[in-house]
Amino acid sequence: MAALNEEQSLIRDQAKSWVTEQAPVRRFREMRDARIETAYAPEAFAAMVDMGWTGILVPESYGGSDLGYLTFGLILEELGRQLTASPLLASGLIGTSALLLGGSEEQKQVWLPKLVDGSAILTLAVDEGPRHAPTKTALTAAKSGGGFVLDGSKAMVLEGMAATAYVVVARTGGAAGSEDGLSLFLVPAEAKGVSRSARSTADSRGYADVTFAKVEVGADALLGKLDAGYPLLDAILDRGRAGLAAEMLGTASQAFDMTLEYLKTRKQFGRVIGSFQALGHRAADMYSGMELARSCVEAALQAIDSDADNVAELCSLAKCKMGDHLHLVSNELIQMHGGIGMTDEYDAGFYLKRARALEAIYGNQAFHRERYARLLGY
Amino acid sequence: MAALNEEQSLIRDQAKSWVTEQAPVRRFREMRDARIETAYAPEAFAAMVDMGWTGILVPESYGGSDLGYLTFGLILEELGRQLTASPLLASGLIGTSALLLGGSEEQKQVWLPKLVDGSAILTLAVDEGPRHAPTKTALTAAKSGGGFVLDGSKAMVLEGMAATAYVVVARTGGAAGSEDGLSLFLVPAEAKGVSRSARSTADSRGYADVTFAKVEVGADALLGKLDAGYPLLDAILDRGRAGLAAEMLGTASQAFDMTLEYLKTRKQFGRVIGSFQALGHRAADMYSGMELARSCVEAALQAIDSDADNVAELCSLAKCKMGDHLHLVSNELIQMHGGIGMTDEYDAGFYLKRARALEAIYGNQAFHRERYARLLGY
């Protein structure tokens, strides 16, 4: 755990006790069994808004507390522990980051207060195929009158059913596969031509496919620079990746804690199974891996806060190391629990399923290894 | 172990008892300490010739026994167990294969009987840089009069100091990096312009750098087709790789046996260390890995014998799986032995050093994974 200041410690403790008491994994199970289309409990998100979590990144002048990404990460870690579902990451971190990084003063004034008070939910609509590939964007935005017409569709938009608006990545020029010619647009979910459908995924969280059929937007919908939106998109994605890594840290921590607890209590062959050296050594390696991955996640969040010049490198490092670690821990969670871990009655399966979703979103480990190598120039 | 016929069983048993009695690893130590430039004991090779091992691949009409590659592999496995050094692999398998695959009737008649009776030692001179890369051949062979003039140099030629002749891979056309324009030539070591120097390597075996300075050869020195030697070279290399894999199988088997023996006898904390479950599980995984790797090696040798159409695929599989396994086993050999394994007095280090040499020769694991993927077309 990074050395925290007093305010950070308070927020972490608040998050921990709220999640444990108000939003434990039992609530996730209830939500799943109730088959809510938006895949989260509205009252849970309302409580988060009340606690000020949607304003953590937002300057005070727009109604936020401006505490930064490391602080946001502390909350996401606690949410990740209990698989608490909400649009906090998608809107409070990613959508908010899009405005902070790319928004005009006017856009910020319009959107940020609403994001803080929860009346707007803004999410990023980037990928169009099954794998993360921002440069493969094919959805077009054509100039038309004073504004643009968007045409195309997006797949697996995070919290896409709950969103009141989207940051849509569109191609305004350049060839498919190119970083050039991408632009970002703010598009209300209620705009004419926008339609969406929920996806039912193994992790039972909220995703939507969103179609933009000749959607007309004004010139003021453009976020950042025309045709040169890629660096902005990359920066938004990196903040999302760091946030995802923080959530993964919590998910992996909880999976490990459950495993460790089981190793200490489950008996076989007349003794607790944690006394079998082969399992003890595997647990030791997992613990070590967790400490190493945690350092990467915290470093990425701190780098964003301090506007360091190696944010991209550290975000890929964090998402990748955390992904590898969560992959291992989620598998060992099932393996070490044996048969009981395979039953739907037990929570272990939720962590396994969520793990793979988190690994894949905004680039899996292979994606980030490739990116890291490119960033280092080899 | 593959199901062997009676003849194969006899040869395997003969090899096992000869190696154990006449050429145990102690002899390798003596050879190393004596700093013999050719890096093998001549009397050991003479004994191999006497036992007929240099003739195993050679048809009876040229003085051999024509028993095939699987049989040759059985011998190499036993030699690998005790790190017995000799030109058997380089000349008896690789050089001989070059003639069998590419030689004209006349070339075969000239060379094969001499290779069988040990009066000639023929090795392949292919790589020029530190890593295996046949297509990077830069040594040129220019037409001149009725013959060719070779100019360039070769690095780390197997048994290059002992060789009486080389199969030299030369560029007669095409660009560096291309498979086209390669040709193979038979060049006597005593030819004018050939000079060589021994390399002292960590595995204390026989390698030489060989320089060909405007070496003139006749038209009859060409082995196989002009400019189209690559498929022949690839086939020769694959036979070498399968042979190397067989040697590696023996080296890994012995390293594992030494480790297992140590696990059963060494006591710590009041009990033999093999009773520690974490070590027991690692030993179990090594044993399993050995069985799986063995199947690949034997399949590659059998595929060569039966002229199957997937020889290339199986040879890459065998070299790669065996390489990964030997890598693991040679590291665990040291780790599980602890301090004693680190001392030069003990034999463990010989196996570790030889392991890395064997892994690298004619393509390391990465080389063969790349090749396997290309062969499968993805």
Add this chain to the structure above:
Amino acid sequence: MTASATKTEHGSDLEAFRAEVRAWLKDNFPPALEGIVPMMEGGADGSHAADLATWRDRLAERGWGAPHWPKAYGGAGLDHAHVRALAQEMGRVGAINPIPLLAGMGVTMVGPTILEYGTDDQKQRHLPGIASGKVRWCLGLSEPNAGSDLASLSTLAEDRGDHFVVNGQKIWTSGADISQWCGALVRTDKTVAKHKGISFLMLPMDQPGVRTRPIKLISGASPFCETFFDDARAEKDDLLGELNDGWNVIKRLLQHERASQTSAGGPGGKKKASALHEVAKRYVGVDSAGRLDDPDLRSRLTRHLMDAAAHKLTAERIAAEAKGNPQVSAAASIMKNSATGITQARSELMLEIMGQQGFGWEGDAYAADELAIVREWLWGKAISIYGGSAEVQRNIISKNILGLPETTQKG
């Protein structure tokens, strides 16, 4: 090697047999069933139910449901070479023997064990039903608090003269809800060390004292049940092996289980598993040199394909070495762990390759084969747990094959 060995030993007899099989298949195998794998869960392919029943009965008539069993017990008395030839010929036309699958654990586990340990009477009463695929069996082995430590079971069988009265609870009884018989491991002597007081009982499921409850898994519905015995009755005649010798019976049975779990690959159900690298090319794309457009994935994919190739070659080598005389060998533990690792790695790679499209739970956004991916992946997590966990297999290799001192009990 095998092919040539077979030829020499069996010669023309085998060729004649192949011809006979081919002709029979032409007349008897319903073409609609080509490549159809009946799932143990049953009903997965309800559309083929009638064809399957016909096909099963025709196979059973020839004794080809369990072709290596003696004819007297519903088999065909074939030796290994003929069994292989039969399987090869069936494979050639896409015909799959449903009986080992339909009959729960019958042909692969219970049957072979009855063949070894059963009395003549038991063989005659039980084997033909199994071989015909008409009588399904489940196994009552694990208990909620036992896991890999089978011997700590507490289900009790009390001697009541001509029968036993059984009380207790079993878990992971696969197919219990559709089985007519259960092979159960029970405690018949509480006064001795735990391995020593155990017996193997065969008891009918259709009786008031037996109740089953299906278990839902992380992958969804499953063939597994909890099974409760409340004063259930088992006849003395249905004790398999000696009283209190059940531990030896079960060890043998579990060897048969391992031997049946050593083939790597998904649980089947599709006409033909697509080569993983072809799927990858489709979902990931290739670069200008034709290489998969994800070099890191490509490298791990190659490792996996090589592992799978090594496994396949090893299975062939074991068969060749056994020279037509296969037996439950020491290699079973190696092959079980290898098969497990490869199957699980394949599922993980498939998930990675297909991305979000391989992660669907239900709904129109996914094709049927895409929806199967995630379920297979989750279900696959069980194969390193059941039938002797990966850890138990390592203990077996370490102790029984390598001769290292006991680690399970004391270390």
Add this chain to the structure above:
Amino acid sequence: MTASATKTEHGSDLEAFRAEVRAWLKDNFPPALEGIVPMMEGGADGSHAADLATWRDRLAERGWGAPHWPKAYGGAGLDHAHVRALAQEMGRVGAINPIPLLAGMGVTMVGPTILEYGTDDQKQRHLPGIASGKVRWCLGLSEPNAGSDLASLSTLAEDRGDHFVVNGQKIWTSGADISQWCGALVRTDKTVAKHKGISFLMLPMDQPGVRTRPIKLISGASPFCETFFDDARAEKDDLLGELNDGWNVIKRLLQHERASQTSAGGPGGKKKASALHEVAKRYVGVDSAGRLDDPDLRSRLTRHLMDAAAHKLTAERIAAEAKGNPQVSAAASIMKNSATGITQARSELMLEIMGQQGFGWEGDAYAADELAIVREWLWGKAISIYGGSAEVQRNIISKNILGLPETTQKG
């Protein structure tokens, strides 16, 4: 975080200190030593011997050989922030403190332990010599038949009134042949359980009863020796800690050792370790997109570089969390295994990258730095063995940090 915390807490005092160090270095550090790491083996850089001696003495004069030690014992009494500042300033000009290296195990292991367990008299007699780099120490811990099981040692110390007489054999006594003192673990009571009858004795090496023999390793010559005690003499005054309490002394000493072994990277000796991916580009080449021309290697190289980055960030995090008050922490075992894994992986990759050119043993065919590769690789195999093997560290994590039941002794 650390940088800003440091600034706030120490403010201008620290800045003044930095300025002082910079000025002093300008006057006192021999420029010829820039980047020169004196090897523990000694003599590797004989050409710099005179400069090194001067530099060592100047450092010692300021107490900067062991800057965090009290001034009374030859240190400079600096707090952690100042020690860091000193190290950073020295690093800036390529100055390396030779004293922790020259004095064998003195500054990193024996010294800190004497500081904790020593009497005033012992501190005054032993520490200044260590801090000045003039008195070298070796450690007599392992024995030929003990290995990781230190407590089973059999070297015996008999009480002869005012002194002990020591008999036995030690192995892996690093630098014993060039040391003036030895810290030895000896048995002083054979009648009690093995951990309980052990004491820690300090004894002079220059006496007839002590004999050493260098050990040749797979990597060539080494600093290690076998050390034989035949009626060697140790004064009672040189018993460190209580009689028969040596086990606690050594546990502490080994924590200091682990703490000193947690930095990942080669054994040094070169001016600057080249970035591994730059070496790879040189030996392997790149494709038209600038990517390393060996995709499989490239992917594994990335994993390694990420591991190394994670290790470095973790070391920084541990330092930041300790807020200028570092201590031997539970993290030492984690960091030791991580450092070991990274160092060994780096060597293996280096070997792979350089191919045959990284595999030379001697001769003109190889450059000096090429020849170093294979020796470093071989020597590196020891780091997961000594100072508590990788297995012992896992036992410590499992038991002491995670609270899992004892696995070392019973399981």
